[in-house]
Structures are given as C-alpha cells and as structure tokens.
Amino acid sequence: LPVERTGANMIIGKLWRSIKAQINKLANLFWMADPIAQMQYEYDSAVDQLKEGREGLAQYRALVERVMRQVAGDKKHVAKLEAKIKAYLQAGDRETASKFAIELQKAQQELAENEGQLAMHEKSYQNNLSKIKHAGKKLTSVREKIAKYDAELKMSRAEAELAELAHDFNFDVTTDF
Secondary structure (H helix, E strand, O other): OHHHHHHHHHHHHHHHHHHHHHHHHHHHHHHHHOHHHHHHHHHHHHHHHHHHHHHHHHHHHHHHHHHHHHHHHHHHHHHHHHHHHHHHHHHOOHHHHHHHHHHHHHHHHHHHHHHHHHHHHHHHHHHHHHHHHHHHHHHHHHHHHHHHHHHHHHHHHHHHHHHHHHHHHOOOHHHHO
16 A cells, blocks of 8 residues: 555656646746846845845955954963963972963963964955955946847837838838838
8 A cells, every 4th residue: 555655656756847847937938028027036035135245245344343343352361371471480480480381371362263263254345355355346237238138128119109000101211200
C-alpha cells in the first residue's frame, strides 16, 4: 500500500508542477507584455537597494565611530602603560613593572581585537557604500530606459495615428504632407 501512495503522490506532484509551469508561462506572458511595468519594477528594486544601503551605511558608520573611539582609547592606555613600565624599570622596581607588563599584554590584546573589529566594520561600511553607488547607477540606467521606451511608444502611437490618417484620407504621408 505505501508503494501505491508514492506512485499517486508522484503523479499528483508531476501534475502540480505542470500546472505551476503553465501558470508561470501565463504570468511571464503578461509581464513581458508591459515592458514599462517591468522597468518600473527594476526601478523600485533599485530604490529599495538604495534604501537598504543607506540604512546599512548609517548603522556601520555609527559602529565605525564607536570602535574608532575604543581603538584610540586603547592606544592611549597602551602608551601610558608602556611609559609606566619604563619609569618603574628605570627606578629599579621590577615587581611593579612586571604587574604593569601583564596589564600591558591584556591592553594590547584588547587593542588588537578592537582594530580587527574596526577593519571589519570599515569593510562593511565600504560594502554598503558600493551598494548605494551600484543602486544609483542602476536607477539612472532604468530611468533612461523608461524615458526612451516611453518616447518610442509615443512615437509609434503618433506614427500609427499618421498611418491611420493617411489611410482614411488616402494620401502618401511622406510626399503629400
């Protein structure tokens, strides 16, 4: 009995995929029938990309600024610790210098981690900036295509109107006009 169900399920599955394919063909037919709608969809998609990029840019800029402040603070802290270590070593207090040396190691490790985060956030910021530039170029391109296609449609409508006029009044548009 389970074998029969599998066979029936396969048949139903194939039938369903066939129906979905036909519906998809029909949708594509309507979609291709209106190229301006398709271009408008591309335009809207580019606007959404632009919006996402702008939001990402704002988020990563804030992160970059925060981590930059942390890195600057870590660098100052490391410099102070190095100065203290040198001062204690010059004074001959090796025990206190070694305590600061351990703290220096931790501070240097923190600095390295924060510099790594800074580099990562800077890269993400640059990626979002590239996304915005790409979306801007795409917007310009699609806008030009829409304007050109719209002008061509208007011209073809005008030519069709002239042809209809010529047919109705029975004269040659190129010579009798």
